[in-house]
Amino acid sequence: MNKIKKGMTEQEIEDYVEWVLSQLTLKEKVSQMRGNGLISKIMMDKGFGKRAYDAAGLKKFGIPPFKFTDGPRGVIIPGSTCFPVSMARGATWDLDLEERVGEVIGKEVRAHGGNLFGGVCINLLRHPAWGRAQETYGEDPFLLGEFGAALTRGVQKHNVMATAKHFVANSIEFSRFKVNVIMDERTLREVYLPHFKRCVEEGCATIMSAYNKLRGKFCGHNDYLLRDILKKDWDFQGFVHSDWIRGVKDTIGGVTGGLDVEMPRVKYFRFTKIRRALEEGKISEAMIDEAAGRVMKTILRFVTREDPQKYDPQLIGCYEHYQVALEAAEKSMVLLKNKSGILPLNKDKIQKIAIFGKYAKIKNTGDHGSSYVSVKKVITPWEGFKNYLGDSIELVHDNGTEIPRVCKIAKEADIAIIVVGLNYKDEGEYIKELKRGGDRKILSLHAEDINLIQTVANENNKCIVVLIGGSAIIMEEWKDQVPAIIMAWYSGVEGGNALANIIFGDVNPSGKLPFTIPKDPKNLPFFDVNVNEIEYGYYHGYTLFEKEGYDPAFAFGYGLSYTTxxxxxxxxxxxxxxxxxxxxxxxxxxxxxxxxxxxxxxxxxxxxxxxxxxxxxxxxxxxxxxxxxxxxxxxxxxxxxxxxxxxxxxxxxxxxxxxxxxxxxxxxxxxxxxxxx
Structure with a gap:
């Protein structure tokens, strides 16, 4: 067979790609192993993330490139639906919902002109200080695997290739480019790999390698991971692409290690470097054929399928998609404390509510790195309360910086709501050049937030603390002083509306923690943001707490409801x-x-x-x-x-x-x- 058609069978794809490979020059084969540039596109667009970035493809043989878009909060191209972060969605424990989130993302990828979603982030939360904790689903491999599989199913329903990342043991941000992670075989197989295997079983199209080393080899060069386990043991049929820019360190290591594509531009997989390695006998042309073949076959599996619908630009950020984001936000919020049933609030018995904290009025959807979804309008907590209450109740806001004013406002209010937590400067992808993101320095709130909570609680015993963040926040300094605590996460474009619906009882909170919140950070595994080498043990999270007999502040899977x-x-x-x-x-x-x-x-x-x-x-x-x-x-x-x-x-x-x-x-x-x- 020497032509492409819709509805091709797997055998027809195999035959076609084998025929194409027989027609290609070495240079054409190598062209399938590289991104098609980045800097010129950023300059043309006057910014990053404004399009899908293409790689591979052979026009003369009818094979289109794959077009990469990032996530996992949604498609990062401006205007897309911004969902609650993955950690929040993990707190829903709702796989049907996550699959529907994936469907929305798949539709919007296609409407933006892309065909690959690099946002199935399933790295295990070993320690809550990890800067990119918000991008994954929690601390448990089983939970991670089921959510990653659900997102994969949803995305790929719309003929978008899903990428599971970052393979493997990527869970320290500041040292991600250098750290060597040591672990024994049981820890690797039972703790750090099962969720990736689950996504492979679900049919995820591609895998993104991690920056870090595992047992002395960079993950993008690691033949034990990529060739022996992924491609041989698991029979993975898709392709492996590098994490961006720094995911490959040398030509020979990448090719022999089993990496198929260098992204998003070419440095080590240049034709001249590949040809030299071949001439020196350091790599084989069979390796090149395998890599190029995997890429072409995977692309064809998706582009030759019949589409279930059309993908007009009007789909992007549409009302129906925002309703899914609202549902995800509502189902994700975790009621951690509700002393004396203070919640839900009865608006008919309230005349004045005071809302404290800068995050009540700030657009705060999470990290500003590669997962950032740029949207013009985000419903903040303040706007959510205004939308819900209208003029029926007096609302007062104060940032909480002037303590005498805080005391006065808190004392005069019937109810005090304190919105505190973190933002993209506290946690997120570490981008050295922009001086943003990275691993968290402390696991508690900032001192000024703790002071604000304690001040308000001293003046008003009907106060509710709303926490914004992407991972565990230690609350021991203040949690006994307040009657109600809600973990609201980075809750996406509809987060403020969801919060109001929860607080006033239109929605019964149902979120459950996807991680353990400790009382004392000393009970957590060793964590060093600048470490060159670290050993990951068999136990972490709830398995560590149960083995050692530690008493958590809030257990894995915990969350209250307005009913019993x-x-x-x-x-x-x-x-x-x-x-x-x-x-x-x-x-x-x-x-x-x-x-x-x-x-x-x-x-x-x-x-x-x-x-x-x-x-x-x-x-x-x-x-x-x-x-x-x-x-x-x-x-x-x-x-x-x-x-x-x-x-x-x-x-x-x-x-x-x-x-x-x-x-x-x-x-x-x-x-x-x-x-x-």
Whole structure:
């Protein structure tokens, strides 16, 4: 076959690419392994991120380039829908919603003229100080994998190639270009790789390599990662492209390591350098054929499919897409404290609300690095309250800088709402030249924010703290002094409206923490922002806290509701290589609400060192008052396995396992039963 058509089968694509390769010169083959430039496009556009950036492609053979757009908060090209950050979306525990977010992103990529979305960020949150924590979904590999797979499904429904990144162990920002991460094989296989494998199983088109080293080799040169594990063990059929600019360090290392494309411009994969390496016998033409072939096949798999719809520019940032962003913001917010049921507020019993903090009126959607989505209009918390209340209640705002004024305003108000937290200067992608972003210096709030909270709380015992940020914030200095705390994240274009809907009870909060919030940072793994080499251990997050007996401030999976739920009748059966758990969940309160039912498998009887328990399933369910639903969660038996480095294989222990089901990872929130293999 020597022509392209719609609806090509996999075999037809294989045959066509093999024929094309037989016709190509070496220079043409190498052209498939490189981005098609960046600087001239930035100069032409008078800024970065204003278009999709192209790479590869062979016009004379009808193979278009792939056109890269970044994320994961949405398509970064101006005007796109800005969603809550991935960490917020992880707090929804709603895979259907994340798939719909992916569909919106896929549609907008196409409407912008792109065909690749580089925004399935699934790096594991090892430590909350990591600057790009907001770009991922949490601390648990299973949660990461399921959310990455859902986003991939949604994006690729619209024939957009999805990229899972950054492969692998990328979780320190300041030292990301140099740090060498050391870990043993079990830690690599059981903790840092499962979520990437899950996205490969879902069919993600491409993988982006990380900047850092793993065991002494840069990830973009790491043949063990890229060739042995990704392409051989997992049978990955797509292509691997580098992280941008500094993701390749030398020609031979990149080619032999299994990297297929240097992005977004060419430095080490230049034709002259490739040809010289070939002439010196350092690389083979078979490696070039493989890389070029992977790129062309992947492009053709997507561009030859029939589109499910048209992608007009009017889709970009449209009303329907903003409604998905609103839903994501509402479902993501986590109610951490609600003493005496102060929330939701009853507007009929309130005359005056004082809102404190600069972030109440500032557009604050998160990092300003490669994930930044430029939008003109963002609903701030202040605007959300104004939209909700109109003129029915007097609203007063104060930045909180003049303490005597704060005291006076707080004392006169019926309710005080304090909006505090972080911004892109505190955490985000580290861009040295712009002096922005990087890893967090402290895990608590800034001193002025703590002082503001304590000052307001002393004057008004009906105060609500709203936290803005992308990861865990330590609250020990002040959390006992306030009756209500909401984690609102960087909540996207509709965040202010979502917050008002939560606070006044139109929406029942249902978010659950996708990470552990410690009382003391000393309980966290070692973290050094300038380290040259670091060892990542087997335990972190809730697995570390449970192993060491640390008491968290707020546990993984924790989140309150305006209603209450009761769990009963947990039953487990083994059937067809599956563990099937069912449990009755009843809404025992007075308002409707969503509950996230969480299932953990316990390994307390293991003969080897394993976590006390691991998340292995979850289900989000809606219940009216008094409604009872029997919830089923299925765990494939393979998800019980551990990696045996001696046999180099996954093994399932023949032991008694514990099943935990409940509303958070806390022991007191869980029902238990057992089964034996």
């Amino acid at each position: 739920f009761n769990y009963d009748n947990l039953i487990v059966e083994l059937k067809d290589d599956k563990v099937i758990a069912t449990v009755d969940v009843q809404n025992t309160g007075k308002v409707a609400g969503d509950e996230v039912v969480q299932l953990y498998i316990g390994f307390g009887n293991s003969h080897i060192d394993r976590p006390i328990k691991l998340l292995r399933g979850f289900s989000r369910v809606f219940l009216e008052p008094n409604d009872l639903k029997n919830v089923k969660i299925v765990v494939p038996r393979k998800n019980l396995a551990w990696y045996n480095p001696k046999s180099k294989s996954w093994e399932i222990e023949q032991i008694k396992y514990i099943v935990y089901v409940g509303k958070s990872s806390k022991t007191e929130d869980l029902l238990t039963t057992q089964f034996t293999l």
